[in-house]
Amino acid sequence: xxxxxxxxxxxxxxxxxxxxxxxxxxxxxxxxxxxxxxxxxxxxxxxxxxxxxxxxxxxxxxxxxxxxxxxxxxxxxxxxxxxxxxxxxxxxxxxxxxxxxxxxxxxxxxxxxxxxxxxxxxxxxxxxxxxxxxxxxxxxxxxxxxxxxxxxxxxxxxxxxxxxxxxxxxxxxxxxxxxxxxxxxxxxxxxxxxxxxxxxxxxxxxxxxxxxxxxxxxxxxxxxxxxxxxxxxxxxxxxxxxxxxxxxxxxxxxxxxxxxx
Amino acid sequence: xxxxxxxxxxxxxxxxxxxxxxxxxxxxxxxxxxxxxxxxxxxxxxxxxxxxxxxxxxxxxxxxxxxxxxxxxxxxxxxxxxxxxxxxxxxxxxxxxxxxxxxxxxxxxxxxxxxxxxxxxxxxxxxxxxxxxxxxxxxxxxxxxxxxxxxxxxxxxxxxxxxxxxxxxxxxxxxxxxxxxxxxxxxxxxxxxxxxxxxxxxxxxxxxxxxxxxxxxxxxxxxxxxxxxxxxxxxxxxxxxxxxxxxxxxxxxxxxxxxxx
Numbered sequence: 001x002x003x004x005x006x007x008x009x010x011x012x013x014x015x016x017x018x019x020x021x022x023x024x025x026x027x028x029x030x031x032x033x034x035x036x037x038x039x040x041x042x043x044x045x046x047x048x049x050x051x052x053x054x055x056x057x058x059x060x061x062x063x064x065x066x067x068x069x070x071x072x073x074x075x076x077x078x079x080x081x082x083x084x085x086x087x088x089x090x091x092x093x094x095x096x097x098x099x100x101x102x103x104x105x106x107x108x109x110x111x112x113x114x115x116x117x118x119x120x121x122x123x124x125x126x127x128x129x130x131x132x133x134x135x136x137x138x139x140x141x142x143x144x145x146x147x148x149x150x151x152x153x154x155x156x157x158x159x160x161x162x163x164x165x166x167x168x169x170x171x172x173x174x175x176x177x178x179x180x181x182x183x184x185x186x187x188x189x190x191x192x193x194x195x196x197x198x199x200x201x202x203x204x205x206x207x208x209x210x211x212x213x214x215x216x217x218x219x220x221x222x223x224x225x226x227x228x229x230x231x232x233x234x235x236x237x238x239x240x241x242x243x244x245x246x247x248x249x250x251x252x253x254x255x256x257x258x259x260x261x
Numbered sequence: 262x263x264x265x266x267x268x269x270x271x272x273x274x275x276x277x278x279x280x281x282x283x284x285x286x287x288x289x290x291x292x293x294x295x296x297x298x299x300x301x302x303x304x305x306x307x308x309x310x311x312x313x314x315x316x317x318x319x320x321x322x323x324x325x326x327x328x329x330x331x332x333x334x335x336x337x338x339x340x341x342x343x344x345x346x347x348x349x350x351x352x353x354x355x356x357x358x359x360x361x362x363x364x365x366x367x368x369x370x371x372x373x374x375x376x377x378x379x380x381x382x383x384x385x386x387x388x389x390x391x392x393x394x395x396x397x398x399x400x401x402x403x404x405x406x407x408x409x410x411x412x413x414x415x416x417x418x419x420x421x422x423x424x425x426x427x428x429x430x431x432x433x434x435x436x437x438x439x440x441x442x443x444x445x446x447x448x449x450x451x452x453x454x455x456x457x458x459x460x461x462x463x464x465x466x467x468x469x470x471x472x473x474x475x476x477x478x479x480x481x482x483x484x485x486x487x488x489x490x491x492x493x494x495x496x497x498x499x500x501x502x503x504x505x506x507x508x509x510x511x512x513x514x515x516x517x518x519x520x521x522x
Contacts, residue, residue, distance in 0.1 A: 027359075027362075028359055028360075028363070029359050030359060030360075031359070031360060031363075032360065056360075056363050056364055057359075057360050057363045058360035058363075059331065059358065059360040059361045060328075060331060060360065060361045060363060060364035060371065061364075062327065062331065063324060063327055063328050063331060063364055063370060063371070064364065066323065066324055066327050067321075067324050067370070070320065070321060070323065070324060097320065098288075098289055098290050098291055098292070098318075099289075099291075099292060099293065099317075099318050099319035099320040099321060100320045100321045101288075101289075102289070102292075102317050102318045102319075102321060103317055103321035103322075103324055103325065103369060103370050103373060104369050107368045107369045108364060108365050108368045108369020108370050108371055108372065109324060109328070109364050109369050109370035109371060110321065110324070110369055110370060111369065112364060
């Protein structure tokens, strides 16, 4: 049964996170965490929708919304089957529009907008398949997975054939890794405590919350003031002990020599 | 006297050039030459304005217009004197807005929008100085000229001091070069005949027009079909003779080996 995308809603969603400095780092000092949020409506009998978003930090979110509206005609009235038959070609069609690519290509506002739409299609794809997206990908054959990737900017480093060979080489043990994933989860870190604008008290209590939730890797933002960074690092290290991992992110403000020092 | 920017108009201007294939090349097959056009209104007693534009090839031009509107508050109500006192800092302020830089930085839609606004300020600067822009730049001291440049992405290749040294080294002969420029003009080429979508008849008659206007360098678009490219190149060479220069532009569609071959 062909599922058709019958309507596309785009919403400009913003959270005033700059009031608490959640999300603050050396480059992005007062972000308002925001999203251009896409909902694909369909004629699916159970009313299934595809949801996708692109993240921004506030001002300019309206530009992503506008760009999604500009891209809409390339997705509206398409069937899911037609799009998912060749996800790589779908990406290329969105980014390759002969006039629109001028305001990109594949960078900035139009790139963020493309991501929201493509993510929404992936979401619809997984919902229609009745699986979470990770499982949809895991269940693909190497050939199916490689066909989803637009290789235009990748072939210098990896060709489709090389990608296929890697996937085939590990295909026999895929089931084992999937079971491990389900049993112990996927390695992850938290930045919940480490935003640059937080007081020491807040920092300390958020690290304790993270520890209580079982996190073993903590990321902190650095790069505004070296003395401050070292002091805050000491606070976190005190809390997490020597065994757990402390990570740092200077968000592009250190040059190479500075980072090494 | 301080000139204040009191209002900013932005217009979405499009020409249906895709109907004649003017501007067509291997990558951009059917462009509609367009511009997000900025006019800075001022309180100058003679009503002087600053005009700037950013070029697009059609769809997506509305995104540049929207982005200029988003950037407007960073320019509105500023005085020209305050902006021109440090043009490098002005650029950094526009591209460095802590939330807006997320949808760039300095690429795509927001970069094109920045260009239109900055160009409009330069235009106003030159009009208020009573000179064409090239002359405004030529009349600057090395120090003034270097101070106009935001060096963030340049210092790996050229530092402000190195740029200064180059300008000082050639400062003594600047007047001679300016006189030469006024006497014989600046070297240039024309693409008027070479767009990919033109018939041989049109190509030939446009090359003849270019010759009659005194052009010595002719650029043609290539890259859609090699046999066709060679045939069209022969037509142009026949018309311009062996002495004049034939240039080619594949607009990114050839890879390195292909271009060398």
